[in-house]
Amino acid sequence: MSPLAAGNATNRPVRDVMRAGVVLCDADMSVREVARAMRDRSVRTVLAIDLSSELIGLIDERAVAGGWDDPDGRTAAAIMDPDPMIASPDEPVASVAQRMLDAGATNVLVAHPPPTEESGVWSEWKERGMPLGTLSVADIVGRLDELAAAVRAAPPRSTSPVQRAAPWIALAGLVLAIVLVVALILAYANGTHHLTNRPGL
Amino acid sequence: MEVARRMQDEGVRAIIVASAGSDLIAGVITDLDLLRAVIDGHTEAMASDIMTLEPPPSVSAGERLGSAVERLRDSGADLLVVTDGNPARPVGVLSYGDIAAHLARG
Numbered sequence: 001m002s003p004l005a006a007g008n009a010t011n012r013p014v015r016d017v018m019r020a021g022v023v024l025c026d027a028d029m030s031v032r033e034v035a036r037a038m039r040d041r042s043v044r045t046v047l048a049i050d051l052s053s054e055l056i057g058l059i060d061e062r063a064v065a066g067g068w069d070d071p072d073g074r075t076a077a078a079i080m081d082p083d084p085m086i087a088s089p090d091e092p093v094a095s096v097a098q099r100m101l102d103a104g105a106t107n108v109l110v111a112h113p114p115p116t117e118e119s120g121v122w123s124e125w126k127e128r129g130m131p132l133g134t135l136s137v138a139d140i141v142g143r144l145d146e147l148a149a150a151v152r153a154a155p156p157r158s159t160s161p162v163q164r165a166a167p168w169i170a171l172a173g174l175v176l177a178i179v180l181v182v183a184l185i186l187a188y189a190n191g192t193h194h195l196t197n198r199p200g201l
Numbered sequence: 202m203e204v205a206r207r208m209q210d211e212g213v214r215a216i217i218v219a220s221a222g223s224d225l226i227a228g229v230i231t232d233l234d235l236l237r238a239v240i241d242g243h244t245e246a247m248a249s250d251i252m253t254l255e256p257p258p259s260v261s262a263g264e265r266l267g268s269a270v271e272r273l274r275d276s277g278a279d280l281l282v283v284t285d286g287n288p289a290r291p292v293g294v295l296s297y298g299d300i301a302a303h304l305a306r307g
Contacts, residue, residue: 035305044298065300068270071307094240101237106214137232142209144239151239175221176248177203183219184211187293 012150014096015089017143018110018133022047027055027077031067034059034076045107045134048076054122058084060107088113089132097140097151106137204248205235215279217294218252226291228252231279259284262292266303269295 027050046059057080067074085108087096114127215231230252238251258276260269262285283293
């Protein structure tokens with residue numbers, strides 16, 4: 001961890017870390033077409049919308065896998081989450097990270113908060129405007145070098161002291177890391193194993 | 202935080218931790234585990250400190266995809282370890298992303 005990177009990132013807003021833009025699909029689209037949209041656009045979430053019936057919802061890989069038994073018959077509307085976690089672009093990353101952990105959520109939509117109190121999801125979205133982007137746990141974890149200080153600043157658990165691992169734990173960790181590297185190399189060399197998701201995000 | 206870097210470099214969301222010198226799976230680290238470790242201030246923690254100690258549910262390489270998907274969903278885990286042979290050895294991993302990618306190919 002570079003002290004420089006850790007020191008100046010204590011309150012990074014979500015807008016600095018999010019993946020800008022969302023991939024949209026029609027709510028009538030089949031699960032298979034949604035899966036293809038994810039693959040072709042290299043995204044792990046798709047936002048399904050239906051203007052006429054005022055539907056909107058977030059679809060992640062887990063939801064797509066849930067439609068495996070009838071990928072051509074089931075629609076995006078059937079597998080989407082109509083009430084995804086939403087973060088404001090100005091919310092500190094630390095706060096969103098804590099909310100994601102608490103909810104076990106791996107993806108959030110980034111959108112401006114609705115300017116007025118409205119009832120109903122769709123009217124809220126009409127007020128907000130379209131989402132600005134998405135933020136995933138992977139996006140945060142992938143930038144821990146620069147974000148660790150900001151993420152650690154999460155209010156509810158910020159009192160935990162940084163723990164230093166005992167030397168024997170460090171040694172055990174080193175051995176584990178070496179084994180892990182060898183295992184991955186073997187897996188790749190062999191070619192029949194599939195230890196990774198598609199890279200390229 | 203080597204694990205975090207690895208995860209990013211490989212484009213994966215979970216990493217299997219193996220015991221030294223064997224095929225035994227010690228546990229799994231997901232991206233949520235990493236995030237929790239950082240929020241708790243354990244940036245210097247080792248893989249063995251933050252991993253889920255329980256080995257993930259497994260599926261045999263010859264099993265139908267349908268039953269694998271069912272097991273993945275019922276277990277609440279992020280991935281299944283795919284095993285093959287007798288005695289069973291881990292040969293790979295099946296994640297939600299893999300299933301989505303499979304549907305896209307169909």
